[in-house]
Amino acid sequence: MSDHHHPHHDDDHVREHDRPLSGPALRVKALESLLVEKGLVDPKALDELIDTYETRVGPRNGARIVARAWVDPAYKRRLLADATAAIAEFGFIGRQGEDMVVLENTPKVHNVVVCTLCSCYPWPVLGLPPAWYKSAPYRARAVIDPRGVLKELGEDVPSGVEVRVWDSTAELRYLVLPERPAGTEAWSEDELAAIVTRDAMIGVAQVKVAGRSSR
Amino acid sequence: MNGVHDMGGMHGMGPVEIEKNEPVFHSGWEARVHALNIACGFHRKWNIDMGRHSRERIPPAEYLAATYYEKWLRGLEMLLVENGLVTATELATGRAESSGASALRPPEVAAFLRVRRLARLDDKVTPKFRPGDRVLTHNDHPIGHTRLPRYARGRRGVVERDHGVFIFPDTHAMTRDRKPQHCYSVRFAARELWGPAASTRDSVYVDLWDDHLDPA
Numbered sequence: 129m130s131d132h133h134h135p136h137h138d139d140d141h142v143r144e145h146d147r148p149l150s151g152p153a154l155r156v157k158a159l160e161s162l163l164v165e166k167g168l169v170d171p172k173a174l175d176e177l178i179d180t181y182e183t184r185v186g187p188r189n190g191a192r193i194v195a196r197a198w199v200d201p202a203y204k205r206r207l208l209a210d211a212t213a214a215i216a217e218f219g220f221i222g223r224q225g226e227d228m229v230v231l232e233n234t235p236k237v238h239n240v241v242v243c244t245l246c247s248c249y250p251w252p253v254l255g256l257p258p259a260w261y262k263s264a265p266y267r268a269r270a271v272i273d274p275r276g277v278l279k280e281l282g283e284d285v286p287s288g289v290e291v292r293v294w295d296s297t298a299e300l301r302y303l304v305l306p307e308r309p310a311g312t313e314a315w316s317e318d319e320l321a322a323i324v325t326r327d328a329m330i331g332v333a334q335v336k337v338a339g340r341s342s343r
Numbered sequence: 344m345n346g347v348h349d350m351g352g353m354h355g356m357g358p359v360e361i362e363k364n365e366p367v368f369h370s371g372w373e374a375r376v377h378a379l380n381i382a383c384g385f386h387r388k389w390n391i392d393m394g395r396h397s398r399e400r401i402p403p404a405e406y407l408a409a410t411y412y413e414k415w416l417r418g419l420e421m422l423l424v425e426n427g428l429v430t431a432t433e434l435a436t437g438r439a440e441s442s443g444a445s446a447l448r449p450p451e452v453a454a455f456l457r458v459r460r461l462a463r464l465d466d467k468v469t470p471k472f473r474p475g476d477r478v479l480t481h482n483d484h485p486i487g488h489t490r491l492p493r494y495a496r497g498r499r500g501v502v503e504r505d506h507g508v509f510i511f512p513d514t515h516a517m518t519r520d521r522k523p524q525h526c527y528s529v530r531f532a533a534r535e536l537w538g539p540a541a542s543t544r545d546s547v548y549v550d551l552w553d554d555h556l557d558p559a
Contacts, residue, residue, distance in 0.1 A: 152413050153372040158437045159420065160375055165439040168428060169382040169446050176452040177378035182367045222457040223381075227506070229528075244351030244492055246395050247411070256377070259369075260361050262411050268353040271494060271547050272537050277359055291533075291545040295351065297490040298526050298550030299391075299462035300506055327361065 186255035189220050190303055191324035193253060195317045197230075198308045208232060211303065215253060225252030225301055231294065232305045233331070238285050239304050240278065240331030242270035243296040250301035254326060261330065271295060281332050304331040311337055344486055345493060347403040352494040352537070373412040380419050385447040385455065388426040391462075392516035396488040397421045462510045466523035471553045476502045478529060479559035480551065488516035491555045495547075499559050500531040503548060511552050524553040 163169040193215055197204040207214040211228035215221070228250060231239035243249065244267045249257035260266055269277050274291050278284070285291055294302045306328040312320060327333035350356070368374040380394075389397075397418035398406075406414065423429040433440055447455060472478060482497035483489070490512050504527065511522035529551050533541035 152376075152410075152416055153370070156372040156375050156379070156416060159416070159434075160379060162429065162433055162437050162439060163379065163383070163423075166429070166433075166442045167444040167446055168386065169379060170448055172449045173382055173447045173452055174375060174378035176449045177381050177456075178368070178374040180452065180456060181377065182374070186367075222459060226459045226461055227463055242351075244494075245349055245490065246398070256367055258362065258365050259411065260359050263356075263359065264350055264353075264407065265356040265359045267350040268356040269359065270351075272352040272541075274545065275542065280358055281361065287542075287544075289544075291542065293545070293547045294528075295492065295495075295547060295549045297492065298506070298512075298552075299509060300526075300528075300550055332361075 181251075181256050185251060187253075187324075187326035187329060188321070189218070189255075190250075190253035190326070190329045191321040192218060193220070193230075193303070194305055194324045194329065195321035197305055198312075198320055199317050204305075207305070215303075220252040222252055224248070225250050227300050228253070228303060229300050230303050230305050231292070231331070233307050233334075235289070235307070237290050237292060238278075238331065239292045239294060239302075240270060240274055241294045241296060241302040241304060242267060244268075244271055245295075245297060248296035248301065250303050253303055254329060258326070278332060281327075283333060304329050306331075306333075306335045309335050309337045344399060344488065345484055346399045347406050348399045349493050351492045368412075376412045376416045376419070380415055381456075382447050383419060383423065383428065386428060386444070388428055389422050390515055390519065391460070392488060392510075392512040393426075393519075394418065394422060395512075396516040397425075399488065462512075463506075464508045464510060464521065464523045466508050468508045468523050468525060470505055470525040472502045472505070472525070472527060472556065472558070474502050474504055477559040478502060478556040480529075481555055481557065485513065487513070489513045491551060492549065494536055495529075495531060495549050495551075498531055498535050500529040500535070500549075503528040503530045506550065509552070511554060513552075513554065522554070526550055526552050527556075529556070 164171055197207050207230050211230040215228050233239055247257055247262040271293050274293050275285055296302060324335055325333060328335045398414050401414060401417050420434060424431050424434055430440060478500055480496055480498050506526045508523050509526040511524055514520040514522045528548050531547050533545040536547055
């Protein structure tokens with residue numbers, strides 16, 4: 129397995145996540161051994177799957193989509209009209225991104241994405257979801273109190289702005305197109321992609337430039 | 344089912360806490376659980392809706408106490424036994440009673456992940472609704488799987504867009520019946536769902552199927 133992102137096994141936070149119900153690490157090891165013995169899984173294929181999601185798929189993919197949409201009006205039109213096809217132009221296709229919808233934030237509309245029933249998330253463009261997105265607090269509160277959640281996370285949405293919450297209950301996967309921050313008019317596509325964050329593409333943050341924001 | 348997984352609108356869950364520089368997996372076993380789920384899916388003994396329903400059936404107290412990948416481990420164990428890939432005895436003892444299956448191999452992984460496992464279907468089905476139509480969601484409480492969350496049952500909304508024809512998860516999870524039908528994005532005013540304390544401006548969009556909706 130790749131070790132690129134496994135440096136933190138000793139810190140307190142990880143211990144909390146590893147808190148065993150019934151020794152999950154042991155149970156997983158036993159299950160994997162059984163499945164390998166039965167010929168149902170190949171451990172090297174598991175390594176390959178893990179490496180894919182740790183190093184090759186992630187929010188940098190989505191950031192490239194957003195940056196392209198900011199600099200190329202024709203691409204943005206294609207993206208809003210048929211997100212699946214426009215995202216596939218970058219080669220970002222497959223599992224948990226089969227049918228994409230892009231939601232455009234504007235000065236009047238703020239979109240935010242949740243999955244109240246499980247953990248649906250657009251893997252090809254954002255990677256695997258962060259723990260908070262899958263957590264009970266977010267799943268419970270995003271639909272009933274989106275402004276409260278956003279405020280806690282540092283986004284005080286003005287009362288004149290409409291908040292639209294998208295609950296991912298089907299196989300459509302949602303990506304928020306954040307507002308382009310003021311002062312970036314001369315920036316290159318690569319420079320823009322570098323400031324687009326995962327949280328902005330879920331809709332719980334704005335894209336900011338050195339303390340400034342688009343709102 | 345009216346399970347604890349159906350969390351929209353619940354109170355008392357605490358603050359949303361974003362971890363800075365969060366790793367993709369917090370430990371090696373979490374990564375193995377994620378990969379095992381995908382690699383076992385290669386055998387096509389269950390569908391994604393059956394997978395979701397397995398985790399929904401984890402008893403409520405255990406569901407709330409478990410971390411995310413503990414739920415995925417528990418769900419995978421259920422799927423393996425219920426669909427005949429592993430016997431209950433094998434799971435309990437950890438010793439294989441038979442073998443000989445053909446597993447997903449490393450060179451096949453990339454292609455396997457890029458396959459578009461479409462829930463969208465080519466079936467020609469007439470939509471019951473069009474964008475702009477007013478709808479009333481069913482006030483149903485099935486014991487089995489459903490993608491109509493409790494907070495949106497018996498509520499009035501407006502069809503925002505027709506996504507096309509999709510597998511109907513509510514039957515697909517229980518009997519593997521795809522029951523092709525249109526899936527729509529339905530807009531609900533926040534006040535329709537949450538009462539007068541909610542903002543007059545805001546709304547929640549839920550993806551729902553013909554079988555969840557009546558004209559309003």
